[in-house]
Amino acid sequence: IxxxxxxxxxxxxxxxxxxxxxxxxxxxxxxxxxxxxxxxxxxxxxxxxxxxxxxxxxxxxxxxxxxxxxxxxxxxxxxxxxxxxxxxxxxxxxxxxxxxxxxxxxxxxxxxxxxxxxxxxxxxxxxxxxxxxxxxxxxxxxxxxxxxxxxxxxxxxxxxxxxxxxxxxxxxxxxxxxxxxxxxxxxxxxxxxxxxxxxxxxxxxxxxxxxxxxxxxxxxxxEPNEIAIEHAPLSHTPDTENSYRVVATIEATTALDPDSLLVRYSTGVVSGAAPLAPTGRSGEYEAFIPAMIGGTFVDYHIVAADVEGNRTVHPLGAPGAAHSFFVGEITPILADDFEAESGWTVGDAGDDALEGIWERAVTNGTWSANGAVQPDEDHTPDPGATCFVTGNAQPGASQRENEVQGGKTTLLSPVFDLSGYSNVRVRYWRWYSNDTGFLDPDEWAVDVSGDGGESWTRIESTWKSDQSWRFVEKSIEDFTPLTAEMRFRFIARDESFQTIVEAAVDDFSLVTFEEISTAVAEGGPSAAGRATLGRNAPNPFNPTTRIAYTVPVGSGAVPVKLIVYDLGGRLVRVLVDRPEPAGPGVATWDGTDSNGRPVASGVYFYQLRALSDRETKRMVLLR
Missing domain, CATH: 3.40.630.10 (Zn peptidases)
Structure with missing residues (x-):
């Protein structure tokens, strides 16, 4: 249960x-x-x-x-x-x-x-x-x-x-x-x-x-589920040398088909399937995804079938839905533990809650038979003590004191300039209690804006009462391009007057997933140096961007390829395909495919191949 x-x-x-x-x-x-x-x-x-x-x-x-x-x-x-x-x-x-x-x-x-x-x-x-x-x-x-x-x-x-x-x-x-x-x-x-x-x-x-x-x-x-898969998703890692171990527990009512047990993975450029093998523990299997170059996002899912042809995947909805982890360094852009004023504001158009308005405070816990309703501690480790909470109650007060009532209340971030970044994720810890679980109509919602708050896109919503601090991470570029006017808002509401709604937010941060300049050698690294791939500029771009690269020293001219792929790993355009002498080079992409047709806005990969070196990075086309 x-x-x-x-x-x-x-x-x-x-x-x-x-x-x-x-x-x-x-x-x-x-x-x-x-x-x-x-x-x-x-x-x-x-x-x-x-x-x-x-x-x-x-x-x-x-x-x-x-x-x-x-x-x-x-x-x-x-x-x-x-x-x-x-x-x-x-x-x-x-x-x-x-x-x-x-x-x-x-x-x-x-x-x-x-x-x-x-x-x-x-x-x-x-x-x-x-x-x-x-x-x-x-x-x-x-x-x-x-x-x-x-x-x-x-x-x-x-x-x-x-x-x-x-x-x-x-x-x-x-x-x-x-x-x-x-x-x-x-x-x-x-x-x-x-x-x-x-x-x-x-x-x-x-x-x-x-x-x-x-x-x-x-x-x-x-309908009994014939096959069940349990798996703890892989975390982000800076490791570019060792394979990534995927462990899953797989149980079935009939015998499993061993040839069906796979971890399918894709980076948008390369894809493959790693076989799952027993670890020796009851129902436990493992597979290994090959090491990836820095700057790679790896999507993967688990597949299992039994001898009667029943099949399931993890996560549900795969391959459309997938687990994902990043290979590379994660660099902080901003971290806010709300221990001091930092430009966050309360109130937005349409706010009409009568009680439980957002405030920055040292939170006081309230309780029900279900557990904590308002948290009794913020999320930041000591000596941190402050977070944003919906209507801080007095110590020892009833759970109904100063909880969200009669409408919605909104917490607004300052404006952040993310125009010079790519691969940015927003992270935060949130608390949400609506006292009636997933069937309650009162929705928790988080939105992002790229125009300072004129328009908004939803990045998270739930009706389920969690009553604990939960970590949330979202890729901003999955919802909107990065701009100089990024803003976030957190919305709690109680329209029914019957439920008890409390929310809190702490430890908000923005990070960029840096793309490490690491070459992957096929048959060993180049003995005479290696190729390097620079960041495209500008990024995001419309419609043209320039990509700098360096050709390694070799015996004469070196075969060089610079290729653009879409998120599905499909070839979009070959920008360079010729021998080049050692030294710097520059290519320009005008946002068109191999037939000269403009491609849609979105995230694209560009990969440099020279001798045995491979390096891949991301860019964002914003039309």
């Missing part, structure tokens, strides 16, 4: 309790299972609710316990709903939020009263469905026949005038079913003080079989 959190939706009604098992292949598709944990009688001081609906809530908890041992293609969400007895309030809030967010709920399975069998009745389980969810009932019937053959499945109907949490999902267009004891002869003791074990909840057999059927149904809906 990846996370457990509270979904607040009403100041008077207890919250939903939610747990999540993320999908391994399609985490954006959800399978929900829920039951309500509130109960009601005429005596509000005595509401046992054993059958209605402790039995359904126990089913949800037991399903979570069992299924947490396995991986599935789709995300499993387990919910104990609040407020069912006063109008399906908790499930309605959950379904309405999912609808507003555009979540993809493949199916919802609700359990309400699964522990009573009337005297003389058979042990069977009713499943209530509407026309859009008949397929779920059929799947449940098939799964029960296979895994719980002693449990009969009956097409049920909710008793007249009654309803349950499945109806909230129906109301928002999501397919859902209700698991229910005999709908024609259900417990007569619900909503009374006699709804206790032994009287109302009188059939452990029905409850146990219902849980087994629900587990089988949920596993069928979420």
């Amino acid at each position: 990846d996370s457990v959190y509270l979904h607040w939706f009403d100041a008077e009604i207890k919250e939903n309790v939610v747990a999540v098992i993320p999908g391994a292949k399609n985490p954006g598709k959800l399978v929900v299972v829920g039951g309500h944990y509130d109960s009601i009688t005429g005596n509000h001081n005595n509401c046992p609710g054993a059958d209605d609906d402790a039995s359904g809530t126990a089913l949800v908890i037991e399903c979570a316990r069992i299924l947490s041992r396995y991986r599935f293609d789709y995300t499993l969400v387990f919910v104990a709903f609040g407020g069912e007895e006063v109008g399906l309030v908790g499930s309605e809030a959950f379904a309405a939020l999912a609808d507003a967010r555009g979540d993809t709920i493949l199916a919802a399975v609700c359990a309400d009263m699964i522990g009573y069998v009337a005297p003389g009745d058979p042990v069977d389980l009713d499943i209530v469905a509407n026309p859009t969810s008949l397929w779920i009932r059929q799947l449940a019937t098939d799964a029960a026949a296979l895994y719980v053959p002693d449990l009969a499945i009956v097409n049920g109907a909710v008793p007249g005038g009654a309803s349950s949490d499945h109806a909230s999902f129906w109301g928002h267009g999501f397919p859902a079913v209700l698991l229910f004891e005999d709908s024609d002869d259900y417990s007569p003791y619900i909503h009374t003080t006699s709804d206790v074990v032994g009287i109302s909840y009188n059939s452990e057999t029905l409850a146990r079989r219902s849980v087994r059927a629900a587990v089988a149904l949920l596993a069928s809906l979420a």
Whole structure:
């Protein structure tokens, strides 16, 4: 289980309790299972609710316990709903939020009263469905026949005038079913003080079989993940001499195909596949990416398949998505730990939060049952103490004191001149808590601007409550070209008034990934010196840039090639292809391809080849 959190939706009604098992292949598709944990009688001081609906809530908890041992293609969400007895309030809030967010709920399975069998009745389980969810009932019937053959499945109907949490999902267009004891002869003791074990909840057999059927149904809906890969991505390195070890744990329900286990890598200029081999530890494999020249960004992903043809990749979405690391020196441009005023400002157009406005302060922690809401320390190591935080609370205050309320609040950076740089990354540590995890509508967002704040491009956003200091690094040129008017903004918001939103930012920095002048020799280094490649100027450029290089000393003229590639490693233009004498040279590129057609704005590689030397650098065309 990846996370457990509270979904607040009403100041008077207890919250939903939610747990999540993320999908391994399609985490954006959800399978929900829920039951309500509130109960009601005429005596509000005595509401046992054993059958209605402790039995359904126990089913949800037991399903979570069992299924947490396995991986599935789709995300499993387990919910104990609040407020069912006063109008399906908790499930309605959950379904309405999912609808507003555009979540993809493949199916919802609700359990309400699964522990009573009337005297003389058979042990069977009713499943209530509407026309859009008949397929779920059929799947449940098939799964029960296979895994719980002693449990009969009956097409049920909710008793007249009654309803349950499945109806909230129906109301928002999501397919859902209700698991229910005999709908024609259900417990007569619900909503009374006699709804206790032994009287109302009188059939452990029905409850146990219902849980087994629900587990089988949920596993069928979420689709077991046949192959699972775990891997800690490689970090940036200055090492240009040694290969880079990739370690992964790969588990499969059937035998793996050893020939399929690969690490595929690409630099935009060269690409290859490194075989994964067992390390000797259970399920652990390793591969080695060859050493790269300085200034190289390496993208890679892991591929695995089993003998039955099931295949998966890591990260999901590869090769479109990939892990990435940089080979070369990382040089600081700016580092701000916020221990002193440095030109950051608070407030932007559209800001309307009533409380929880950004401020630079020594943060005071606030707490909830989920853990820290506002951090009790900044991120900077001692003696650092200050960060930007949304509405610093007083020491020992309630979590609701000075948290973001009623709108958004924005923290704005000064303007930075990055026009003379390339390969620049922005780094920061951020804290975000919205108290309700990934289903909360309140979004954390970070934007970048290349025109001083006139227009903005989003570089990060999330709804997921983290409640810890998290490191974020983004390549600025992936979103916008570098200019003399770069600016950043951090946005926290709470539009609902129901959740508790806190955010913080610390240790902001800008770094450049320097391109080391390191030659890669094929068959050994040149005995008479080596080729060197200079930075193109200007950079960024439009439409023309000049590239300086030096030809090494050899016996007479030396064959020289200077080639331009795009990010996909495709040849764009050969600028130089001729023998040249030792000494300096200059080439000009006008931003056109081999056919004279202008190429699009973006990042391009240029590579010098002379004798056995290779050197590659990046440049940015900005039209």
